Amino acid sequence: MAKNAAAVHRLSTKALCFSVLLICLICLKSPTDAxxxxxxxxxxxxxxxxxxxxxxxxxxxxxxxxxxxxxxxxxxxxxxxxxxxxxxxxxxxxxxxxxxxxxxxxxxxxxxxxxxxxxxxxxxxxxxxxxxxxxxxxxxxxxxxxxxxxxxxxxxxxxxxxxxxxxxxxxxxxxxxxxxxxxxxxxxxxxxxxxxxxxxxxxxxKLEPTGLVKDTADIFTSASPTIAPDVDQSSSTTMELNAFVLLFTLALLVLLKYLQ
Missing domain, CATH: 3.30.500.10 (MHC class I-like antigen recognition-like)
Structure with a gap:
């Protein structure tokens, strides 16, 4: 019974990790795709x-x-x-x-x-x-x-x-x-x-560091097509992207551990 419970627990953990990875991949789609x-x-x-x-x-x-x-x-x-x-x-x-x-x-x-x-x-x-x-x-x-x-x-x-x-x-x-x-x-x-x-x-x-105009960053880094003029969309999007990358990395490490 203990072995069966442990196996079920490992399977559940793997399923959870796979779900987290899938969500991360969806959220990490390029904002310039649309x-x-x-x-x-x-x-x-x-x-x-x-x-x-x-x-x-x-x-x-x-x-x-x-x-x-x-x-x-x-x-x-x-x-x-x-x-x-x-x-x-x-x-x-x-x-x-x-x-x-x-x-x-x-x-x-x-x-x-x-x-x-x-x-x-x-x-x-x-x-x-x-x-x-x-x-x-x-x-x-x-x-x-x-x-x-x-x-x-x-x-x-x-x-x-x-x-x-x-x-x-x-x-x-x-x-x-x-x-x-x-x-x-x-x-x-x-x-x-x-x-x-x-x-x-x-x-x-956007690829030119000295030629980047804020309007350009607003359009291609904003998650929403409606842009508020007094909100730093570039900074907020960068923070969200870093959070997703961190979450993706942690989930991947946990998944690799339980797949061993």
Whole structure:
């Protein structure tokens, strides 16, 4: 009986160690395995005033570029780094084309949607992401006065209404071939290519001890995509990583001992 109890105890200990090792391996995944790139195109008008339009680009929810009717500007330290990538000018030209497509759609919707209240706002938000599983994803949503009314399947180019009340808007979107083609092409192609180039650029910047910008560290060392501006994400993440390494090492030593 004593031998059986000892054997059960050793088996339980080994199982526990294996579990700890597995948890450590999961927690120690690289924080750069997942990243997202989003662009929002917003067109609006209040009363009889002039139309306004704006484009904003965000990498992991941190704004790095904004465009108005005249030009596009890099925002913050992150924008200063990303504006050096090879495709920056191409990106700027593409965003200008996109806002023109959204303006045309907004004008059409304003004319044909009598029930829309002032102020009138149309926003298209498209995102692409590279996930930890190695797969890439894309999405594209259309909002009217802050409410999501439809979304585009980038791979098929088909619009879907959110509810029956959005059917008329879906029909208008389907008629706008330029907008649909633009969003499908950029979501599936340009966005993913730009995201890959941005990640590469930021990782290369991070490897330079004298050129490291805090914005870069915030994005690629934070466990959460939403970054608090007054929290030292780099230091906290480093401490967490060291703790995981220590836990992993201790578990490995215990496991090796009981496997003898």
């Amino acid at each position: 990243a997202s790139l989003c662009y929002s195109f917003t067109v609006g008008r209040s009363g009889s005033g002039l139309w306004s339009h704006k484009v904003q680009g965000q990498l992991d929810e941190k704004t790095f570029i904004t465009c108005d009717s005249n030009n596009c500007c890099a925002i913050g330290g992150l924008g200063e780094i990303l504006k050096t990538i090879q495709s920056w000018e191409t990106q700027v030209d593409t965003l200008k084309d996109g806002i023109n497509c959204v303006i045309d759609q907004a004008l059409l919707m304003k004319q044909e949607t009598d029930t829309t209240r002032e102020p009138f706002t149309v926003q298209v938000k498209q995102c692409c992401s590279h996930e930890a599983d190695g797969l890439s994803y894309a999405s594209c949503d259309l909002h009217l006065n802050g409410h999501k009314v439809g979304y585009l399947h980038p791979s098929t180019g088909k619009w879907t209404e959110v509810d029956p009340g959005s059917m008329r808007i879906k029909e208008m979107l389907e008629k706008n071939k330029d907008l649909t083609e633009f969003l499908s092409r950029t979501s599936q192609g340009d966005c993913k290519a730009w995201l890959k180039e941005m990640i590469k650029s930021l990782l290369e910047e």
